[in-house]
Amino acid sequence: MSRPQYAYFDDPLKLEFDAQIIETRDLGEGRWGIILDQTYFYPTGGGQAHDTGLLGETRVLDVWRDGTTSQVVHVVGSELAPGRIHAEINPERRQRHMQHHTAQHLLSACFAALYGLETLSSSIHGDTPSTIDLPDTPLTLEQLTAVENLAHEKIFANLGVKTYFVEQDQRQSVPFRRPPKVDGEVRVVEIAGFDYSACGATHCLSTGMIGMLKIVKTERQNQKNRVHFVAGIQGLAYFQAVQGVVDNLTEQSSAHFAELPEFFARQADTLKSTQKELADLKTVMLSIEAERLLRSAQLRDGLRWVIASFDDRPASDLQILAKTLRVELGVVSVLVTYPGEKLAMLVACADDVKTVHAGDLLKEFLQPVGGRGGGSAQMAQGGGVVSPGQYQALKEMMLNYS
Ligand SMILES: [Zn+2]
Numbered sequence: 001m002s003r004p005q006y007a008y009f010d011d012p013l014k015l016e017f018d019a020q021i022i023e024t025r026d027l028g029e030g031r032w033g034i035i036l037d038q039t040y041f042y043p044t045g046g047g048q049a050h051d052t053g054l055l056g057e058t059r060v061l062d063v064w065r066d067g068t069t070s071q072v073v074h075v076v077g078s079e080l081a082p083g084r085i086h087a088e089i090n091p092e093r094r095q096r097h098m099q100h101h102t103a104q105h106l107l108s109a110c111f112a113a114l115y116g117l118e119t120l121s122s123s124i125h126g127d128t129p130s131t132i133d134l135p136d137t138p139l140t141l142e143q144l145t146a147v148e149n150l151a152h153e154k155i156f157a158n159l160g161v162k163t164y165f166v167e168q169d170q171r172q173s174v175p176f177r178r179p180p181k182v183d184g185e186v187r188v189v190e191i192a193g194f195d196y197s198a199c200g201a202t203h204c205l206s207t208g209m210i211g212m213l214k215i216v217k218t219e220r221q222n223q224k225n226r227v228h229f230v231a232g233i234q235g236l237a238y239f240q241a242v243q244g245v246v247d248n249l250t251e252q253s254s255a256h257f258a259e260l261p262e263f264f265a266r267q268a269d270t271l272k273s274t275q276k277e278l279a280d281l282k283t284v285m286l287s288i289e290a291e292r293l294l295r296s297a298q299l300r301d302g303l304r305w306v307i308a309s310f311d312d313r314p315a316s317d318l319q320i321l322a323k324t325l326r327v328e329l330g331v332v333s334v335l336v337t338y339p340g341e342k343l344a345m346l347v348a349c350a351d352d353v354k355t356v357h358a359g360d361l362l363k364e365f366l367q368p369v370g371g372r373g374g375g376s377a378q379m380a381q382g383g384g385v386v387s388p389g390q391y392q393a394l395k396e397m398m399l400n401y402s
Contacts, residue, residue, distance in 0.1 A: 006039070006072065006200075007038050007039060007040045008039075008040045008041070008042050008202055009163065009187065009200070011040070012094070012098060012202040012203060012204075012205070013205070014040050015040070015053075015088065015089040015091050015094065016086070016087065016088050016089070017038070017039075017040055017086075017087055018084060018085070018086050018087070019036035019037055019038050019039060019084070019085060019087055020036065020037040020082075020083070020084055020085075021034055021035070021036060021055075021080055021081070021082045021083055021084075021085055022035050022036065022037050022082070023035035023071075023082075024079060024080055024081075024082065025073070026079075027075065030077060031061070031075055031076070031077060032075070032076050032077075032078065032079050032080065033073040033074065033075055034055060034073070034074040034075075034076055034080055035071050035072070035073060035074075036072070036074065036085075036087070039072045039074070039087070040087070040089060041053065041060065041063045041072060041074060041087070041089060042063065042094070042097070042201065042202050043063040043064045043065040043072050043073070044062075044063065044064050044065075045064075045065060045200065045201070046199060046200050046201045047104075047121070047122050047123050047124050047201075048097050048101055048124040048201045048202070049097065049124070049125075049126070050062060050063035050064065051063055051089045051090060051093060051094055051097075052089075052090045052093055053087065053088045053089040053090045054087065054088045055074060055076060055080060055085050055087050056080070056085050056086060056087075058076045058077070058078055058080060059076065059077065060074050060075065060076060061075045061076060061077060062075035063075065092233065093126055094202065095232065095233060096126030096127070096232065096233050096234055097124060097126050097201075097202060098202045098203055098204050098209070099204060099209065099210050099211065099231045099232030099233065099234075100124045100125065100126060100130045100231050100232065100234070101124050101199075101201050101202065101203055102161060102191075102203045102204040102207070102209070102210050102231075103130070103151075103210045103213045103229065103231035103232070104119075104122050104124060104130060104132060104229075105189060105191060105195055105197050105199070105203070106151050106154055106155070106191060106194075106195065106207060106210065106213065107132060107147070107151055107213060107215075107227070107229055108122070108132055108177065108195075108197075109177060109191065109194055109195035110147045110150045110151045110154075111132075111134060111147055111227075112177055113150065113194075114143070114146055114147060114150060115137075115139075115143065115147075117134045117135060117137060118134070118135065118177075118178065119132045119133070119134060119177075119178070120133045120134065120135065120224060121133045124201075126234065127234065128234075129216055129217070129228040129229055129230050129234075129238075130228070130229055130230075130231070131226050131227060131228050131229070132226075132227050132229070133221070133224040133225070133226050133227075134224065134225040134226075134227060135224065135225065136220065136223050136224055136225050137225060138225070139218060139225065144215050144218070147215070148213065148214065148215060151213045152212075152213065154191065154194060154207050155207045155208060155210050155211070155212070155213065156208075157207065158206050158207055158208035159191055159192040159193075159194060159206060159207045160191075160192045160205070160206050161189065161190070161191050161192070161203050161204055161205055161206055161207065162188075162189075162190045162192070163187060163188065163189050163190070163203065164187070164188050164190070165185050165186065165187050165188070166185065166186060166188055167184075167185050168183065168184055168185065171186070174188055174196050175196050176188075176196050176197065176198065177195055177196060177197055178197065178198075180198035181198075182198070186198040187199065187200050189203055191207060209232075210231050210232055211231065211232040211233075211235060211236070212231060212232065212235040212236070213229060213230075213231045213235065214229060214230050214231075214235055214238070214239075215227055215228070215229050216228050216229060216230055216238065246260070282317075282320075283320070286317060286320045286321055286324065287324055289321065290321050290324040290325050293306045293308060293321070293325065293333070294306065294325065294328060294331070297331065301355065302330065303330050303331070303332050303353060303355070303356065304328070304330050304331045304332070305332050305333075305334070305401075306325055306331060306332070306333040306334070306335075307333075307334045307398050307399075307401060308333075308334075308335055308336075309335075309336045309337070309338075309394075309395050309398060310335070310336070310337040310338075311337075311338055311339075312337070312338070312339045312340070313337040313339065314337070314339070315337060315344035315346075315381075315383075317337070318335045318336075318337055318344060318346045319346060319381075321333070321335060321346075322335055322346045322347075322348035322379070323348070325348060325350075326348040326349060326350045326351075326378065326379070327350070328350060329350055329352055330350055330352060330353060331348075331349070331350045331353070332347070332348070332349050332350070332353055332356050332358075332361075333346070333347070333348045334346075334347050334361065334365065334398060334401070335347075335348075336365075336394065336395075336398070338386075338388075338391045341385055341386075342383060342384070342385055342386075343369075343371060343383045343384060343385075343386045343390075343391060343394070344381070344382075344383040345362060345365065345366060345371065345373065345381065345382055345383050346362075346379075346380070346381045347359075347361050347362040347365075347375070347379075347380045347381075348378065348379050348380075349377065349378050349379075350378075351378065353378075357377045358375055358376060358377055358378055358379055358380040359374045359375040359376060359377065359380040361380070362374065362375065362380040362381070362382055363382075365394060365397060365398065366382050366383070366384070366394075368393070368394075368397065369386050369390040369391070369393055369394045370384060370386060370390060371383050371384040371386060371394075372384050
């Protein structure tokens with residue numbers, strides 16, 4: 001069987017051509033598959049997505065290779081009559097894929113050359129970072145930088161990228177980075193003297209066309225080390241976005257960009273010490289408040305009753321108040337807050353109080369308004385979602401109790 005002849009093999013820069021529609025297949029659901037006598041459209045495969053573009057005025061939605069006939073099927077949303085047609089490939093999408101695919105070969109070659117790391121799989125994306133998976137070996141920032149530097153030596157040298165076919169029995173003449181997985185004739189993509197890979201996708205004609213290559217993230221994924229990278233058009237857009245964020249931060253902080261990490265570390269320290277100061281002040285403030293509440297306590301049955309409602313206080317304040325109050329002899333405190341929707345109530349009895357059970361008293365207040373909760377004889381808490389009317393009713397109950 002002779003190898004399939006795809007025109008994009010020979011000229012990946014040809015983005016407009018005329019062809020003959022030789023077959024139209026009804027794919028169902030309003031989609032048709034168009035077969036041309038020759039095509040420069042790339043069909044999905046080899047980790048790279050298909051081209052898009054136009055057949056005449058009709059949008060090409062998908063392109064795939066028929067597994068049986070090896071024909072390229074151009075999927076469109078309307079039926080096209082047989083005959084001659086002008087075809088156009090979306091240039092930017094093609095360019096993004098070419099740049100990333102060539103960058104992938106180069107990056108994989110650099111990891112292999114510097115650290116002997118084989119690329120286990122790759123995924124090419126035009127609009128989001130592409131990835132290669134390496135063996136699960138931790139890599140330092142210095143190692144990643146060395147890989148990027150070597151890749152850029154090759155980009156700046158503008159090495160030619162050649163493609164050619166070799167027969168099965170000629171394979172040993174090509175120093176493949178990875179032995180081809182298929183039998184028979186294979187297509188070689190060679191980055192002049194530096195890398196030899198078997199690949200059927202679209203590539204730049206020289207490394208300079210990659211423009212730039214930057215690793216943006218590494219992560220452990222299924223016992224592999226996944227390296228995310230950007231290149232070419234996507235690389236430029238990535239750096240423009242990063243620059244925008246950096247400009248915004250330097251403007252907000254009046255710091256030089258190199259000083260941003262130090263600036264934010266200082267801000268975090270300041271925030272931490274301010275929060276500590278605030279917490280200390282709050283403790284002082286709450287102990288003063290507890291004293292004031294104690295002074296206004298109602299004396300009944302030999303106990304000191306502190307019954308108070310707060311319309312909008314965090315429940316944590318009430319907990320500190322209740323704990324502070326229950327160290328005083330004979331004190332029973334009933335505290336409630338309603339910051340909106342959710343009510344919180346605390347009942348606390350001093351250790352010497354034997355005639356009141358905190359848990360029971362809490363239920364006595366909460367049950368009529370639909371709240372829930374409980375606790376020990378000394379300390380109980382509860383609450384629930386209640387209406388402003390129910391909160392008002394609870395406040396009146398508390399008022400009548402004291
Ligand atoms: Zn490739």
